[in-house]
Amino acid sequence: MQAKRVNQASGNKTKDAVVHSALKLFTMSGYDGVSVRAIASDAGVNVALVSYYFGGKQGLLEYLMAAFFEGYLSTLEDTEQIVMENKSAADCLTELADQLIRYQQHAFYLSRFVHREMTFDNQLVRELMSSYLIKEKFLFINLFQHLFHEQSLRPIQLEFAIIHYRDLIIQPFLQPQYFREVFFMQPSEPSFRIQYLRFINEWACGLDRRLQRA
Structure with missing residues (x-):
């Protein structure tokens, strides 16, 4: 034994x-x-x-991609259940962004690699999109519909809001070199997350106000 x-x-x-x-x-x-x-x-x-x-190498690639998305979606699901209880829309979106950014910072090189691979059009990427990213979309739709249920969002409003929100969360890890070389920011550093979340909170507050007027 x-x-x-x-x-x-x-x-x-x-x-x-x-x-x-x-x-x-x-x-x-x-x-x-x-x-x-x-x-x-x-x-x-x-x-x-x-x-x-x-x-083989293809199996190793699939393992890495699946490992990232399993952890990412687990973080999304677990956090979503918590933040949907008694929080404003802006605070909810900010806290969820915080947890997803923390996850990507913790797995920085894996996050960067996976996001880059997802920009290619191949069979594996299509399979990942039809499984993991469809689930991500469902979770985001569920969250946004809960947060903005009084606004009676049109489908296109909801989808564009989700795309924009997701882009805020993913972009620093898709193009970290752009952030470093052009804006002298370090997406892997805790100080970046703290400053970035202030902006995300302001964005979320603005989104809430715009949707209330729509």
């Missing part, structure tokens, strides 16, 4: 090393610019182990 536990721990350590190396190399060189051999070499493992754990 003890030997079995040791083998499991060793296997998990090897798997984690492969994931860490793959993410690092994918971030530096892009998915197409990295070979399985390079990943194995960086992780210090046999090439065959990449196929053993993930079924």
